[in-house]
Amino acid sequence: xxxxxxxxxxxxxxxxxxxxxxxxxxxxxxxxxxxxxxxxxxxxxxxxxxxxxxxxxxxxxxxxxxxxxxxxxxxxxxxxxxxxxxxxxxxxxxxxxxxxxxxxxxxxxxxxxxxxxxxxxxxxxxxxxxxxxxxxxxxxxxxxxxxxxxxxxxxxxxxxxxxxxxxxxxxxxxxxxxxx
Amino acid sequence: xxxxxxxxxxxxxxxxxxxxxxxxxxxxxxxxxxxxxxxxxxxxxxxxxxxxxxxxxxxxxxxxxxxxxxxxxxxxxxxxxxxxxxxxxxxxxxxxxxxxxxxxxxxxxxxxxxxxxxxxxxxxxxxxxxxxxxxxxxxxxxxxxxxxxxxxxxxxxxxxxxxxxxxxxxxxxxxxxxxxxxxxxxxxx
Numbered sequence: 001x002x003x004x005x006x007x008x009x010x011x012x013x014x015x016x017x018x019x020x021x022x023x024x025x026x027x028x029x030x031x032x033x034x035x036x037x038x039x040x041x042x043x044x045x046x047x048x049x050x051x052x053x054x055x056x057x058x059x060x061x062x063x064x065x066x067x068x069x070x071x072x073x074x075x076x077x078x079x080x081x082x083x084x085x086x087x088x089x090x091x092x093x094x095x096x097x098x099x100x101x102x103x104x105x106x107x108x109x110x111x112x113x114x115x116x117x118x119x120x121x122x123x124x125x126x127x128x129x130x131x132x133x134x135x136x137x138x139x140x141x142x143x144x145x146x147x148x149x150x151x152x153x154x155x156x157x158x159x160x161x162x163x164x165x166x167x168x169x170x171x172x173x174x175x176x177x178x179x180x
Numbered sequence: 181x182x183x184x185x186x187x188x189x190x191x192x193x194x195x196x197x198x199x200x201x202x203x204x205x206x207x208x209x210x211x212x213x214x215x216x217x218x219x220x221x222x223x224x225x226x227x228x229x230x231x232x233x234x235x236x237x238x239x240x241x242x243x244x245x246x247x248x249x250x251x252x253x254x255x256x257x258x259x260x261x262x263x264x265x266x267x268x269x270x271x272x273x274x275x276x277x278x279x280x281x282x283x284x285x286x287x288x289x290x291x292x293x294x295x296x297x298x299x300x301x302x303x304x305x306x307x308x309x310x311x312x313x314x315x316x317x318x319x320x321x322x323x324x325x326x327x328x329x330x331x332x333x334x335x336x337x338x339x340x341x342x343x344x345x346x347x348x349x350x351x352x353x354x355x356x357x358x359x360x361x362x363x364x365x366x367x368x369x
Contacts, residue, residue: 092274094336095347096282096305096329097354098248100273104346117199121192151274 001040003031007048015058023054073122073135074142077166080118081146084111088152103152112162115143116169123170124177132174136167210341217307217340219327219348223355227362229313229321233292235362236311239266245358247350248273261289268299305331323358325351 002008003024011027012020027050035043088107092099119139126132143166147159210216225232235241239252251269259265265285272278280301288296293313300306307329314322329347331337 089274090336091339091342091346093272094305094331094333094339094343095350096299096301096307096327097246097268097347097350098270098272098274098280099346099350100248104349114199117195121195124192 001032001035001043003028003047004044007044007051010055011051011058014055015062019058019061023058027051073119073125073170074138076118076122077115077139078142078146078149081111081115081143082149084114085146085150085152101151101153103154107152108154108158112158112165115162116165119143119166119170120173123173126170126174129174132171135174136170139170140167204338207338207341211338213341217329217331217344219325219344219351221325221348221351221355222322223325223359224316224320224322225359225362226320227365228319229292229315231365232313232321232323232362233295235358236295237286237291242268245361246354247357250279262286264289303332304336305329323355325355327351 008024011024015023027047030050031043031047034046084107088103091107092101119136122135122139123132126135140163143162147154147162235245239254242252243249246268248271249268250271253267253269255265255267263286265283268282268284270280270282272280282299282301285298286295287298287308288294293315295311296308297311298306298308307327310324310326312324312326314324316322327347329344331340331343336343
């Protein structure tokens, strides 16, 4: 008898491969017992609830061990970029006679600087070259996602500059920190 | 090792604080400048003031050159000149395409050379647009546009130093559109 697939996938995503094996083992024993005594729906509900309530604890555990740093890196690039996009939307919305979605170069430059600083801060937390590469990749992926999700129009040059500078600043700070 | 980590965390905290505090302080200082919320634009158009003036007051014509203006409603068509009001419906693309109603009221009306329109959205902003049409002769007119706005919301007011240049950019683009439309119509005639 298998536990609900969505709950298992969530467990794997938040706990990582190593940790999820142990947690899933413990949960599975209890799940089998509950299915036998109270029926499968009750067992599935219990399993899903246990996974959901453990998400924060498991994520904190992963972050403490440095394993989920790339996840944090991704968020720390996408979240500021999306917040800045909302801010520029608000600014344009305050223009008395309104305006479209195109953004002034100054606004795009602020986006670029802020996101590069965030990526650099993430890069500074990497302890090994492999981890630094992983973080740089995560920041690039996250920047791509944020650019896709943003509502403002962006030029191809801006997108390429962002995708180049974000991972580069992450790697540069890692390298600088290693040698200083 | 722990000491180095704390040092880096301290630096990260400082950088993030600077990233937040510095722009806010800059905005607060810039917001105090004398011409806050003030925009001015001037453009020469190859049309006489008589030809140009209707483009500043007639709804159908306004819609052609004021970007994102989708409708102009006149609540009382019997009132003309000073005191006449209309409702400008603007499409706000930055607010999910929401439609916004701006009340425009003629404060001064002296065709074809002078027009002052008071515009406002309750709870958001009040302001006025002053249009001066200077006859340059040879069928040419210099249009001077002067706008001054006061934003009510405190956060939007804090962002005024960013909002005003964006609004000025939009005004310049609209003026260029007006010039192009009016001159093309004048050529046809």
